[in-house]
Amino acid sequence: MQISKLTFFAGLLFFSAAAIAQEKPLPLDPAVRTGKLANGFSYYIRHNAEPKKRVVFYLANKVGSVLESEDQRGLAHFMEHMSFNGTKHFPKNELVNYLQKSGVRFGADLNAYTSFDETVYQLPLPTDNPELLQKGIAIMRDWAQEATLDPVEINKERGVVLEEKRLGKGAQERMRTKYWPLILNNSRYAERIPIGTDEVLNNFKPETIRRFYHDWYRPDLQALIVVGDVDIDQMEQTIKTQFGNLKNPANEKARAKYTVALAGTNQFISLTDKEVTSTTIEVLFKRPMMPLRTASEYRNSIIRELYNQMLSERYAELSRQANPPFVSGGAGIGSFIGGLDNFDVSLVARPGQLEKGFKAVWRETERVKRFGFTSTELDRAKQSYLNNMDAALKEKNKTNSDNYVQEYLAYFLKGTAAPGIQQEYEMVRKDLPGIALNEVNRLSGEYFTQVNRDILLMAPEKDKNSLPDEATVNSWIKTVADEKLGPYKDEVSTEPLIAVQPLSGKVTSTIKDDKLGTTLLTLSNGVKVLLKPTGYKDNEVLFTAFAPGGTSLYPDSDYQSAANAAGIIPSFGAGNFNPTQLDKFLSGKQLVVRPYISERMQGVSGAATLKDLETALELLYTYYTSPRKDTELFQGILARSKASLQNRANEPGSVFKDTISAVLGKYNIRRTGPTLAKLDQISLDRSFAIYKERFGDASGLVFTFVGSFDVEQLQPLLEKYIGSLPASGHHTPAKDLNINIPVGKIEKIVYKGTEPKASVQLYWSGNFTYNTAEKVTIDALRECLEIRLLERLREGESGVYSPGVLVQTSKYPKKRYTFEVQFGCGPHNVNKLIASTLDEISKLKTQGPSQMNVDKWRAESIRARESESQTNRWWLSYLNGQESNSDDLHALDTYQSDLQKVTPERIKAAANMYLGGENYIQLVLLPENQAKS
Template sequence: MNVIHWLSRPALLFTAGYTLAALGAQAQKGHKALPLDTAVRTGKLPNGFTYYIRHNEEPKKRVTLYLVNKAGAILETEEQRGLAHFIEHMSFNGTTHFPKNELVNYLQKSGVRFGADLNAYTSYDETVYQLPLPTDNKELLDNGLTIMREWAQEATLDAAEIDKERGVILEEKRLKKGAQDRMMQQFFPVIMNHSRYADRMPIGIDTVLKFSKPETLREFYHDWYRPDLQALIVVGDIDVNEMEQVIKARFSTLVNPKKEKKRVKYTIPLTGKNQFLVVTDPEMPSTSIEIVSKFEQKPVVTEADYRNSIVEMLFNMMLSQRYSELGKQANPPFLKGGAGLQGFLGGLQIFGASAGVASGGLETGVKAVWRELERAKRLGFTQAELDRAKQDYLSKMAAAWKEKNKTGSDVYVKQYMQYFLAGTAVPGLDKEYQLVNAIVPGIAVADINAVLKTYSKNTDRDIIIMAPQKDKAKLPDEATVNGWLHTVEQEPMDAYKDVVADKPLLAAKPAAGKITRTEQITEVGVTKYTLSNGVTVLVKPTTFKNNEIGFTAFAPGGTSLYSDADYQSAVYAPGIIDAGGVGDYNSQQLDKYLSGKQLNVAPFISDRTQGFNGSAAPAELETMLQLVYLFYTAPRKDADLFQNIITRLKGSLANRASDPSSIYNDTVNAVLGNYNVRRTGPTLEKIDQINLDRAYAIYKERFADASNFTFLFVGSVDTAVLKPLLETYLGSLPATHKHEEARDLGIHIPAGVIERNVYSGKEDKATVRLVFSGDYQFSEENNSTLQALAKVINLRLLERLREEEGGVYTPNADVNFNKYPAGRYAFTIGFGCAPANVDKLIASALDEINKLKLNGPEEVNLDKYKAESRASLKTALESNGFWINYINSQYQNNEPLGAIYNKGKLLDAVTVQKVQQAAKDYLGGNNYIRLVSLPEKQ
């Protein structure tokens, strides 16, 4: 577990996708604050309520609403610990106009998905509610604003509903229990400097969750859900003037309490002291160390702050590259390692170094991580490193700027949310693009070198070691670790050697093939090209993004063509080759060559296919295709990187047998895979079966015949530019015209009734998985009916197991089906719960299935499924990712590409009777598997 990652505030995403460390709201003396994005309308009502409104048509006819409260767990009294989060739950369980569960029920009937669309979160300092809605349904939008208004101050907080929700929240808390939670309870007070943050985990404490009085909950709501601490953010395809008038009319009536409590801004104080802690647990899967120095957070408010944030981001990028190279040695000094700056909590930011190591490797790992920091501090970075980082940064910013009119509403909402919560500068993408292009060229190596000197200090430093309990006796004390660091600081050092390749990616263009046939698949806007070597290319130009082309390629075969003895080599072959590089470039050199280029290409070999996935900006399309060509014709075999992969794989298994989730998941996979060796969990013996020469040979075999490959390109494609590139780089690929087909290995879920309990772990928690499976007639109609069946069961499980019985947090019903190698389906129900409730909740789930068989689904639940499906499809059809996945799936299954446009008719055709019959056909008791994880027997 990485303490820094786990505890840190999520990265604050600007449109360019970079982090601006930001807590604070006042411009530094003598510096002018950056202006707020001119595209957003903002205002404050007389009662203190703030609003932000922006017109944005991505996606069209949609709007995203966020209600942001500057009230979180940090404001709770001892008697209220956990109630900020409890109120978040209760806001979905009744408001003035939507009593009890009517709010969720109404929105679901309108096509809004609970959890996926309608959601909320509670943190230390804020509670945020989100609601995306269509804007072409005026009544729904109006009611959505009513819901936001009532979340702000009109949650009913009914005593009976409160008591029902206690069990749900306790089950949510139960899901988090385990080694990481137990260890966190020990290190959390340390890293939080024993401040108020250490005692205000948002999930709360059991005594409060179980026994707090409704009056105590209402008191928190009354004190802190008030307009002077709230903001409504509205971004979407709306009329800004009209929306502003509605907000003024609705939200001006919110009232602040007469005896208003002061909203204290809590912080984590810097003590000037160092702290050291060793934490062990029998279920901790690996050993890691975190060395964390804490600093006051620097606000990003002025142009000078903005420049400083860019310098720090470039520093992080350059330092990360060095650790990446260090981790690619044949015998890496750590399994994971790195260092850098990032935001934290309580007005702090941190500079942290971390290492995850195999058992017995802590000293080597710590010294390796610290040595690179010391090398950078003492000898600095190179101009070439900085140039690459600048190029990469500028390229990403330029790519974001090109997509500015395609930026999703969620991006803007989150920016304005941080502006409201933390005063983070949001100047807008045009202004940022201007600033970046003015600032970055002037940043010098000396600026980067100064960062590490600024953040190097020997106070306010925490060292935390986490390890399996069995290794406790071998772990170092504070003096020993400090001795390791001191030793490294006294070592003589050579400067970093920047190894780059100066050859072209391709020495010469290959002899091009020809496009021999062109066909139009008009119903989906796809052009199909056949090349002279047999390669098939499907192209779907779209306007969903300005600067994005996604691609996939596939051919039948995969690992199915290899024996069990070769299976491990076949599975790991694409990763081994990808790590080795292509042509004259090893992986490190290739990474540097691709700096500043917006593209990626990755080979894969799955059970039944092999191919590539990737993407590129239009300007990098040729480079992407060159990489594809080289992955076919010039893969590299790197013995050092192969050994690196093996070392990491073995290190990851060291304490796997003590990890309850791994034990359970391995058992589930083994049972459902009928104990086929290809479905059982990883072992040292399996890793030893991976052979570099055999993996390389298998990879070459899988990509020896391009004639059986289909390539699919979706996005901002200019076909006039693409066609000659296809002829050059795909038309020239080797083709044997062997046309292999994948084999049916007969691996599927076994028939019959199987019940298996897995006993592992000491927490009082259980995981349940129920699986129904069997033969299946794959068709669009059957698929639609099965998906409806899964949804209506999911809705009923949510209503009964969660809302009525309070026994689970998130039950789930899902179905998978496939056409090849043989028609099969698997229907799965899963949830976590208390061990004492396993049998009762399974009985309830099976009872709901039996009700479906007897009576069919409730019409209202079927209507919810149809509404959600239509809403989801409308959004999906405007996504490149959807079309790549859809066309890929249809093509591989030999199904018509135009079937997607029959989805509406298929939904109309789903009836109560059809779903009832599906429940009878597919959820019988003949092929039923019950898999339950339970704590170890004492």
């Protein structure tokens, strides 16, 4: 964060640079135990019981790709991979193998990342197993300095990293290689993209990566962050014992701090690519970043957030015009890279309307620069900011450990203050009232400057000859600057959301389930409400609802109108408010409410804090009873949607995705991809009528509420806003459209794209014996196959980065399953890797999985359920899913026993049943040049 002058206390007091330098940094959150060992190794420990019996370890290294020498480009990231491929106490792949047996999932739980300036490893573990906890610390110690870097493992991992690099290839990557040096002013950041170069990755010698490891993986650049249900004193002593003997190298290299230097010039670049789907323009104003370390800098961060929030709302209002001038557009201040912040103005243009869209976006930045924001806008922004802090403070005792970790990572790696929510809240309460409008308005002039400005223009290749040059874009900027603009008018409705307050219904039946901890209410209109109060959060209520019907009740001719109705109609606002008025009414409130219509049901989902729960229910009531209709806004939505689809066929991934949907859906019009012709089929009148049909009658509606509420206190609100919904008592069940994955064997290749990359999707499908035990069994089959594909396709053949196996089962309209294997690879490896996949499936069918892999699946499932079931979101999904499928709410009671009953023989039988090969679909995306060979 950076502004040219630090202003405090309503702008009356200005500090000199010397005074700022003398200001003390904000203290670290007192709940954190921190220290630095004699060798420079830092640690941060915090006790936190959310979730219970869990701890997360993060090893942070101030080591990234900017530290690589020319012959090491890509090796910071490669080193991250090698930490999983052999350490002192876990040779070869034993680390992943051991953790999987302990219930830790590779990729989902056990993971790492490498960026320009840092490399971070993460390991979440249960704390109820002392041996595993000690092993976890040993793993972190090994990662710090004990990687073996076996040449055999290095050579095996080359292919994996190259496949990861391959996944990123495409139009965006091709253009980034051209504009990155320009916007980064040819700094070291422009030359050290973390993924590296093919030449280095293919040819580096083991001693080259050992040199990088020796130079930079050292205690004075490292920190261990431990947050979870642990004893702080004991953990601190363990860290001192385990990490105190780490050694810094003799004659160690200085850890240079690289930056992006500002040249004081303006730059322009225009790029096109045949696979780009839209024309975009971005203007970046770069300036030095101010660290967030002191109280005064924290105050300025509040000012910047207020500015961004108000500016964002201006653009949101502009996008809701009847004829919006762009697909999307906006501006704001944010962090950039290499010690810089930036003011970013961006636009996705409608086809043929780049000038119009750009001027519209630029006009709003110019309007803010000239006239600033209004006092009413600032008041709303302040209230919203304060409400956010209030909500965070109320959850301070139920904050997830990962959230704390992110704070301490920023503290160690970037020096960002982490004083804790209590201290932040107190600063906000103190500073927020005194922030004056002129302080916020001043930011436009400080960021919106005449130098250090980059203009980046990207477009489809076919539009190359019609694109503007730098002089033309500059003339657009000047034209807007010379316009006679008026100040923004902040029009706020004084009307209530609901014109006439609803007549409350009554609870006619109450059924308590003490074992499940639920209460089932039946309201006088027949609507059922299942309530589960929890203590997982202190200020969170989640809810969802369904009723049978959905788009299945409408003919194909109405399908587009029906499928889009729940997206279109609520966008017009609700009750007395148009969308802009509704947005201002909801400003500062912590809630979300979203109606939906799926194929077999319709309903609503939402969330709110306790304070704003009644407003959420009020909004829910209006969405059901007082939908709005706006022809002009509808035309604007349609125009933006058409613009976004204009060049969809350029992008290989979209073409492949649409092909997959079409093949799996037997080319039914409801399964094929979006087109301009389909958008033309949407009728506002028909969408509005269908919306009212689906939401105008609450018959058959079932709600589920989960969270931090009291049932007796919530009941009057439910009676008022849900019990008052009109209901005839009759509802139409969903229809079976008989759109199933086709039977037999199908193979299809899509040739699209220029990069040497392929995508493979394999499908098996058929009838399914739908019950809890069988769902557990097919999930075990999925996991055992994924483990083997990871071991063979990635570790054994170095042919993929991350193979995935997915399973879907359904009860309605038919009991069916879909089994999917997917991976990306080089085109030359497609047939080989498919053959390897089918060979692993054949082995499962003839030999079954190893007991070890079954044990890994069981351990992962148990640990995942333990953690996930301590969240409101899991319970909402579980209860709603059981209700919508008419399944037993107590099915979870047998989950553990169902897991224990799964054996290798049972999985072998499942493999033969579900992966028999009679119904097999093989879909492959290959580059266009492969079609000629």
